[in-house]
Amino acid sequence: MSAYYLAVDIGASSGRHILGSVENGKIVLEEIYRFENGMTKKDGRLCWDYKGLFENIKNGIKKCKEIGKIPSSMGIDTWGVDYVLLDENDQVIGDMVGYRDSRTDGMDEEVYRRLPEMELYERTGIEKMMFNTIFQLMAVKKQQPEDMEKAKALLFVPDYFHFLLTGKKVNEYTEATTSQLVNAASQTWDMELIDRLGFNKEMFQRIAMPGESLGSLREELVEEFGFNMDVVLPCTHDTGSAILAVPANDDDYVFISSGTWSLLGVERDTPDCSELSRINSFTNEGGYGSKICYLRNIMGLWMIQSVRHNLDDKYSFAEICAQAARESDFPSRVDVTDNCFMAPENMIEEIKDYCRRTGQKVPETLGEIATCVYASLAECYDRTIKGIEKSTGRTYSRIHIVGGGGNAEYLNELTARATKKEVHVGPTEGTAIGNLAAQMIHSGEFKSKEEARQMIYDSFDIKVY
Incomplete structure (x- = not known):
């Protein structure tokens, strides 16, 4: 009988439990549980x-028992940068504030007062994003210093659930690199950097690599679930997990992990922390097998x-794609990396305002708004790939898109065209x-990453544009 493995994949809007097994030379998936997620306002902060x-993680695990498919191991992946602080009694200090909260406004200046921006990039190789953990922790240091002082552990979201x-x-490791506090060369916490920023060094834990087992479940959970299993670290940053699933074993491609975010890049053996790389907004995140993404x-x-949500979710994503295709000649474009689109009150109005501010035709219909976004994404992909090719000194012949965003066929077509x-x-x-x-x-189901990727290629339909 095939062994089962449980992936708990939690995104910004939903989470799901997916059982995987190998049967007749192919990976077989079964979604057994799904739940909603999202940030909510609490005391003026956006929190998880x-x-x-x-509770939803536990409910999904219990589902395994109900259907008689007990996994031999499980692992959790989520988004990056967000965390909790634990006190001496392992209780959460404050809330799990989300990355779209505005508490980090102005914290870049506080960080750079202690550590120049160029030096920070040379050490960590991580792109400046105002939600990075480094800026979140600076907000805690400035706004709730007592919380940082009494913290005995910093655990990122998947670390906390594990x-x-x-x-x-x-x-x-992969999650930790999103903090902008890990030294890119040594792949360990940069304690000199942390000390210069005045952060509590005691709260940082040992960095563990994906593939490490954390051992069995707590005894009380074994009793609650009715079974035991190993907890094995995947790439807990969802981007790292998605990149591991790219069905290719050569190096003649760029990847796009496409979903709420589009993460576009290549795998490398060593980081590029050069000034050119910083200026071009590239980041060196951790990947499986100590690779650099x-x-x-x-x-x-x-x-x-967000556009769909502004319209009360009455259109499916397929319908939005279809309407965009009918308005394919609409000329206006937006900068899809602009912070104004991070958490606007109304995305449709923000897109219209951007077009007004930049002297472009203002989109009115859903089709015009959607084609503006899709075309802007495709053109941004093209510019980014050209930047990667300049940084790496080579060209790439193809793009691999993994993730739910691959269902947006119109965007795929625009990407191939651009x-x-x-x-x-x-x-x-x-x-x-x-x-x-x-x-x-x-577990030994596959001998290597290469063998796993070949099995992924053999198991799933790959559409070519």
Whole structure:
């Protein structure tokens, strides 16, 4: 009988539990549980409901018992940068504030007063994004210094849930790199940097690599679930998991992990922390097997998701794509990396205002708004790829798009047209598959990352544009 592995994949708007197994030479997936997620206002801050999230994690695990498919291991992946601080009794200090909250406004100046921006990039290789953990922690230091002083542990979102499951405190490597506090060369916490910023060094945990086992569940959870299993670290940053699922073993491609965000880049053996790289807004995030995911963060389908929400979700994403295709000649474009689109009160009005401010034709219909966003994304992809090719000194023949954003066929077509490269789309469940792949490599189901990627290629439909 095939062994089962459980991937808990939590995104900004929803989470799901996906069981994976290998049957007849192919990876088989089964979604067994799904739940909603999102930030809510609490005391003036945008926060995650970490208690509700953990209840949903447990409910999905219980579903395995109900359907008689007990996993041999499980692992959790989420978005990056967000965290909790724990006190001496392992209780959460304050709230789990979300990355779209405005508390980091002005914190870049506070950081750079202690550490010049260029030096920070030379050490960490991480692109300046105002939601990076470094700026969040500076906000805590300035606004609630007592919270940082009494913190005994900093755990990123997936680290915290793995701790609740096992009692083990670690900071997983791929997630930790999103903090802008990990030294890109040594792949460890940059304690000199942390000291210069005045952060509490005691709260940073041992950095653990994806593929490491944290051991079995806590005894009380074994009793609650009715079974035990290993907890194996995937790339807990969802981008790292998605990149592991790219169905290719050569190096003649760029990847796009497409979803709420579009993460576009290449895998490298060593970081590029040069000034050219910083100016071009590239980041050196951690990947599976100590790889560097050299990429750029692009706003992605968050803008379309927000447009849809502004219209009370009465249109499907497929309908929005179809309406955009009918308005394909609409000329206006927006900068999809502009912070004005991070968390506007109304995305439709923000897009219109941007076009007004820049002297362009203002989109009025849903089709015009959507084609403005999709075309802007495709053109941004093209510019970003050209920047990567300049930084790496080579060209790439194709693009691999993994993740749910691959379902946006009109965007895929625009991307192929804008970049003049072959576009391979799939698997759309990239993050969960990458999560499962790390567990399967750990268990010996696959001997290597290369073997896992070949199995992914053989198991899922890949569409070429």
